[in-house]
Amino acid sequence: MTLATLSDPAAAGISSERLKQTVATLAALGRKLPGSDSANAACRHICEQLTALGVSNEVLELDAFVSWPVSASLTVGNKVLPANGSAFTTSANGLTGRVTRSLELEDLKGAFLLIDGLPRCDACISAQRAGALGVIAISHGPQRHYVQASPLWGAPTCPDDLALLPTVPAIQVSRDDAAVLEQAVAEGSQVTMASEIRTEWRAAKQPVAEIEGREPAYVLLGAHYCTWGDGATDNTAGVALLIELARLMKQLPKPRYGIKFAFWTGHEQGGYAGSSWYADAFRDSLYRDAIAYLNVDIVGSRGGTTKALRNTTAELADYVRQVLDGTVGKQTPEEEEFVDRSVKRLDPYIDPRRSARNSDQSFSGIGLATAQVSAFLPAASPEHLHGSGLAWWWHTDQDTIEHMDADVLAVDTLIYRNLVEGLVDAPALPFRPGAMVGDVLAGLRAYREAAPDLDDIARLTGLAERLADALANWTPTGADDRSLLRLGRHLNPVLYHARSAFEFDLGRASRILPGLAPVLTLNRLDADAYRMARVQLRQRANRIAHGLSEAIELVEARRGNAL
Numbered sequence: 001m002t003l004a005t006l007s008d009p010a011a012a013g014i015s016s017e018r019l020k021q022t023v024a025t026l027a028a029l030g031r032k033l034p035g036s037d038s039a040n041a042a043c044r045h046i047c048e049q050l051t052a053l054g055v056s057n058e059v060l061e062l063d064a065f066v067s068w069p070v071s072a073s074l075t076v077g078n079k080v081l082p083a084n085g086s087a088f089t090t091s092a093n094g095l096t097g098r099v100t101r102s103l104e105l106e107d108l109k110g111a112f113l114l115i116d117g118l119p120r121c122d123a124c125i126s127a128q129r130a131g132a133l134g135v136i137a138i139s140h141g142p143q144r145h146y147v148q149a150s151p152l153w154g155a156p157t158c159p160d161d162l163a164l165l166p167t168v169p170a171i172q173v174s175r176d177d178a179a180v181l182e183q184a185v186a187e188g189s190q191v192t193m194a195s196e197i198r199t200e201w202r203a204a205k206q207p208v209a210e211i212e213g214r215e216p217a218y219v220l221l222g223a224h225y226c227t228w229g230d231g232a233t234d235n236t237a238g239v240a241l242l243i244e245l246a247r248l249m250k251q252l253p254k255p256r257y258g259i260k261f262a263f264w265t266g267h268e269q270g271g272y273a274g275s276s277w278y279a280d281a282f283r284d285s286l287y288r289d290a291i292a293y294l295n296v297d298i299v300g301s302r303g304g305t306t307k308a309l310r311n312t313t314a315e316l317a318d319y320v321r322q323v324l325d326g327t328v329g330k331q332t333p334e335e336e337e338f339v340d341r342s343v344k345r346l347d348p349y350i351d352p353r354r355s356a357r358n359s360d361q362s363f364s365g366i367g368l369a370t371a372q373v374s375a376f377l378p379a380a381s382p383e384h385l386h387g388s389g390l391a392w393w394w395h396t397d398q399d400t401i402e403h404m405d406a407d408v409l410a411v412d413t414l415i416y417r418n419l420v421e422g423l424v425d426a427p428a429l430p431f432r433p434g435a436m437v438g439d440v441l442a443g444l445r446a447y448r449e450a451a452p453d454l455d456d457i458a459r460l461t462g463l464a465e466r467l468a469d470a471l472a473n474w475t476p477t478g479a480d481d482r483s484l485l486r487l488g489r490h491l492n493p494v495l496y497h498a499r500s501a502f503e504f505d506l507g508r509a510s511r512i513l514p515g516l517a518p519v520l521t522l523n524r525l526d527a528d529a530y531r532m533a534r535v536q537l538r539q540r541a542n543r544i545a546h547g548l549s550e551a552i553e554l555v556e557a558r559r560g561n562a563l
Contacts (some may be wrong), residue, residue: 004417007462009410011018011415013248019413022049023300024241027230027401031355032274034226034265037201042225042341043203043205046239050209055246055261057209060101060281064266064273065146065155067199072171074136076180084298085120086135087148087196087269092169092195093336097133099184099191108132112191114181114540117386119170121149121507128168135170140386145172145395148268152359154276154362154506169195178190186344204265206274213258217481219288219423220368221245222275222360222414223296224267229242229397232404237300239263241413248417255424257291264360268395275360276504281421283366283502287489291423291481292316292369298418300409301391302402304375305413307332308339308389311355312373313364313492314435315484320371322419328411342389345510355500356510364496365504368490369431371413375408394451394484428478429485433555434471436491437494440548441466443495443512454519456541463548470555483558488550495546498540517539 005224007014025045026032033037043059043152069085071108101109109131115123119137127135146316150165154557156162172195173181184191197521207225210218230236242261249259266273273425279286293515295311307328331339341353354369355361363370376389385392393399422430441464448457493501498514518533525533 003266005323005422006414007327009414011378012414013251013412014244014413014417016406016410019240019244019409021476022243022496023232023236023404024401025233025411026225026236027335028237031229032225032227032231033068033269034066034204039226039265040205043207045506046207046225046243049243050207050246051422053247053250054248055211058277060206060208061276062204062206062274062277063201064204064270064277065151065201066266066273067197067420067560068269069146070196070198072195074173075173075191076184079180081173081177081180083195084144084146085171085197086124086170086172087146087197088150088199089119089124089166089170089197090168091197092128092191092193094111094194095133095169096190098188099136099181101185103130105130112136112193114138114185118145118147119149119172120147121151121166124166124168124170126340128166132168133170136181136193137170137172138181138342139393142174142176142333143392143398144174146269147395150271151506151508152271153357154273157341165339169193169197171195180414183303186535187438193360197355197393200411204274206265207263208401209246209261211246211259211426211444213255215256217291217295218258218260219291219420220262220286221294221296221420222262222264224264224360225264225273228268228395230400232399232401233298233301233391233393234399235267235297237409238296238406241299241409241416244413249420256426259420259422259424267360272360275362279362279366279557283554286363286366286368290363290368291367291485292343293363294416294419295359295361295370295372297372298374298376298390298403299412300406301377302405302410303377303381303383303391304405306335306339306376306378306389308343308374308376310343310353310374311359311361312353312451313355313369313371313488314343314429314439315353315433315488316369316371317353317435318371318432319422319430320419323422324373324415326419335377339376339389342376347443347512350439354439354512357505357508362367365493365501367492367501369488369492371419373412393501405538428476431476431479431484433476433484433487434468436495437464437468437471438486439512440491441468443516447513447516451519452524454536457519460541460544460548463545463552466547467552469553474555474559483554488556490547490551490554494544513544515544
């Protein structure tokens with residue numbers, strides 16, 4: 001496929017000044033929690049901007065289950081350390097105990113677990129099960145991050161879901177205070193934690209907009225507009241990018257396929273509450289007509305010249321790579337290796353840039369192709385968040401306007417402009433369907449190595465190889481666009497969802513064919529647990545087999561029609 005792309009933001013009509021002004025206006029509103037006055041003001045501003053551009057828009061309303069820290073501190077001796085509480089944990093009202101780094105049950109019981117990094121769900125649940133009082137996390141730098149510790153994706157659906165939330169408090173303190181805490185560990189002295197966390201249902205607003213196409217299908221773009229603080233780079237810059245993109249696309253002739261813009265609420269504070277609600281509420285339309293979901297998050301960061309391809313499904317990956325290279329040029333092997341390390345996943349044989357369980361990836365169960373390009377800091381930058389391509393100011397009170405670069409954001413806008421134009425006006429969708437079955441086979445390889453004698457893996461491998469053969473003899477044309485979308489509806493839900501195409505999985509661990517993950521621990525189970533796991537695996541293998549069989553039938557039928 002040959003694709004013409006623009007490489008100069010100004011030549012594409014992108015206004016750095018407009019981008020900067022939008023970010024400045026939204027960032028000035030401060031913390032934008034779902035349902036808050038500041039979030040509602042941001043919602044109004046977004047809609048006013050879209051209306052002024054002549055872009056059709058409306059505000060959707062939803063009940064979002066959200067959580068956020070009100071205040072937190074840790075008292076060590078006569079010193080009070082400022083802290084950030086972790087959302088979806090419990091409050092602590094003067095909780096006192098010793099501190100330990102030990103993971104032994106006898107050491108943890110009645111003590112606070114001290115860890116490095118972020119107080120996420122896994123650490124909280126491990127501490128809770130061991131009888132610990134709570135979790136104290138030490139940041140990798142002087143900054144303190146806002147995070148959440150829920151294993152849920154979106155809103156809870158029953159009391160059993162609520163029971164999965166941590167029942168211990170968790171906070172993060174600055175690396176500057178590490179020595180005080182390490183001394184408390186060494187001396188066995190006590191500390192006192194105070195943390196107020198609010199967790200509740202809130203009425204929230206979600207702006208959406210649309211540019212209609214000549215045909216019913218459309219590309220969906222999303223960026224969360226809720227923020228922990230000012231959120232200049234996470235994610236008011238993403239919101240500014242979508243508004244600028246809407247302005248650019250509105251000036252062009254009506255495209256073949258339409259464009260929908262969604263401004264998500266409840267991103268981190270609600271475990272992707274807005275995007276998951278939208279996926280449920282508009283599932284029929286998405287299943288029938290959505291071509292792809294392009295997520296916009298972590299763009300416009302100061303120094304963000306490494307453009308990180310991530311959260312991209314197999315069928316779209318080659319196209320996105322071609323657009324990215326055509327827009328900003330090929331990145332060095334060192335930068336590519338750095339991005340791979342930054343977006344690492346559990347699969348040994350899968351491209352680490354595949355769609356992962358983060359960044360409002362709420363549409364895999366429907367089967368949408370997805371893509372995301374973020375502005376990471378270069379490998380040599382001294383301003384990294386530890387072990388990441390992100391900047392240290394991610395999810396902090398320091399994510400303010402001076403950390404946003406309008407020129408970097410203009411380039412990011414150009415990347416998405418080129419991505420969208422190449423999809424909505426394509427004579428034939430630039431999908432590579434064989435890459436999806438390649439991921440199936442690669443995922444099965446890892447499971448086969450863990451359980452070489454498991455007949456379910458052999459059965460699925462045979463079906464995947466049959467599908468690969470069928471795809472090798474099929475060359476899609478523009479008349480096959482709908483068939484390509486149907487193929488994704490059969491394969492992506494089993495590639496990315498373990499339980500069901502209609503329910504969201506728990507946790508944030510990313511693995512291809514996650515329904516087969518119990519294969520990896522079969523050899524550690526006792527006899528009865530093994531039998532139960534085999535029943536579950538057979539059912540999940542049947543679901544994957546059904547998706548593969550439907551895909552085979554579709555491809556073989558299309559080939560037959562072409563002969």
